[in-house]
Amino acid sequence: MNRRNLQQLVVESYSDGELNVQKVNKIVDLLTKKELKLYIKALKNWERQNTVIVDVPHEHTHVVQKLHALFPDKKIAVSVDPSLLLGMRMRHNDDIYEMSLKNTLHKITEHIEENYD
Amino acid sequence: MEALGQFGVNIWLLTAQIVNFLIIFYVIRRFALKPILSVLKNREKTIKEGLQQAEEARKMFEDAQEKEKELLKKAHTEVKQLLEEAKSQRKDMLQTAEAQTREAAEKILAEARSQIVLETKEAEKRLSAHVSQLAVMYLEKSLTGVFGEKEQSEIFDKALKSVKKKAD
Numbered sequence: 001m002n003r004r005n006l007q008q009l010v011v012e013s014y015s016d017g018e019l020n021v022q023k024v025n026k027i028v029d030l031l032t033k034k035e036l037k038l039y040i041k042a043l044k045n046w047e048r049q050n051t052v053i054v055d056v057p058h059e060h061t062h063v064v065q066k067l068h069a070l071f072p073d074k075k076i077a078v079s080v081d082p083s084l085l086l087g088m089r090m091r092h093n094d095d096i097y098e099m100s101l102k103n104t105l106h107k108i109t110e111h112i113e114e115n116y117d
Numbered sequence: 118m119e120a121l122g123q124f125g126v127n128i129w130l131l132t133a134q135i136v137n138f139l140i141i142f143y144v145i146r147r148f149a150l151k152p153i154l155s156v157l158k159n160r161e162k163t164i165k166e167g168l169q170q171a172e173e174a175r176k177m178f179e180d181a182q183e184k185e186k187e188l189l190k191k192a193h194t195e196v197k198q199l200l201e202e203a204k205s206q207r208k209d210m211l212q213t214a215e216a217q218t219r220e221a222a223e224k225i226l227a228e229a230r231s232q233i234v235l236e237t238k239e240a241e242k243r244l245s246a247h248v249s250q251l252a253v254m255y256l257e258k259s260l261t262g263v264f265g266e267k268e269q270s271e272i273f274d275k276a277l278k279s280v281k282k283k284a285d
Contacts, residue, residue: 003235018262025279054244055253056269056273057264057269058269060266060269060270060273062270063273066273066277067277068273070277070280070281071285077244082261083230083257085260085261086258086260086268086269086272087269087272087273087276088272088273088276090280092275097276097279099272099275099276099279101260101264105253105256105257106250106253108253109246109249109250109253111245112249113242113246113249114243114244115246116246117240
């Protein structure tokens with residue numbers, strides 16, 4: 001199984017942007033152990049590339065809508081992390097965007113620690 | 118002769134006495150005088166030699182005394198000089214040791230001061246970090262729930278704009 005076939009299997013595993021369990025089960029039955037490992041890895045990679053994970057301090061309306069407007073083809077996963085205090089933390093692929101009060105306060109602490117003379 | 122007889126001198130007796138005297142003189146001179154003179158000469162010689170030796174001994178004694186005095190004087194001078202040198206060396210050694218001790222003490226003090234400064238700075242740094250961490254902890258705790266949906270929405274929109282800018 002080459003890379004293109006593997007990619008095609010992954011794409012076929014989704015229906016309307018969601019993982020289709022029935023399709024996945026059918027595919028799994030047809031694969032060897034080695035191919036199954038590659039398929040799972042490819043699925044995880046696909047999920048990572050197509051999912052935007054957002055942490056917010058508390059739930060509020062329009063978060064998912066606003067994020068969909070920014071990332072129209074991506075899945076949006078929102079989780080609540082009260083320790084952020086204010087703002088948000090977003091992970092997309094290997095990028096992390098953090099604009100939270102907690103992060104700002106920690107940056108101030110680090111700055112004080114590093115620049116103390 | 119008659120005149121002598123008038124004076125009571127018997128010429129024959131006198132002659133006999135003279136002869137006797139001469140004979141005794143000859144005998145004494147012949148057999149006793151020479152050995153006695155020889156003994157006397159020997160004795161004189163011995164005494165002279167004794168006196169000479171005594172004189173020599175006295176001179177030697179005086180020389181020895183002189184030499185002893187000189188040696189004592191020299192030894193005294195040398196001892197005095199040695200003592201002076203020892204005193205001088207002792208003084209030098211004491212001064213050197215004092216200087217070295219002072220230098221070492223100053224070095225230790227300087228190192229200790231430097232160490233104290235470093236440690237104080239380090240402690241200040243740790244304290245500052247600790248205080249700032251405490252302040253942040255306090256802020257985090259006290260700010261929990263302070264911001265409402267409005268503030269959160271505003272900040273969220275700003276964050277999204279920033280992300281969009283970066284993405285573009």
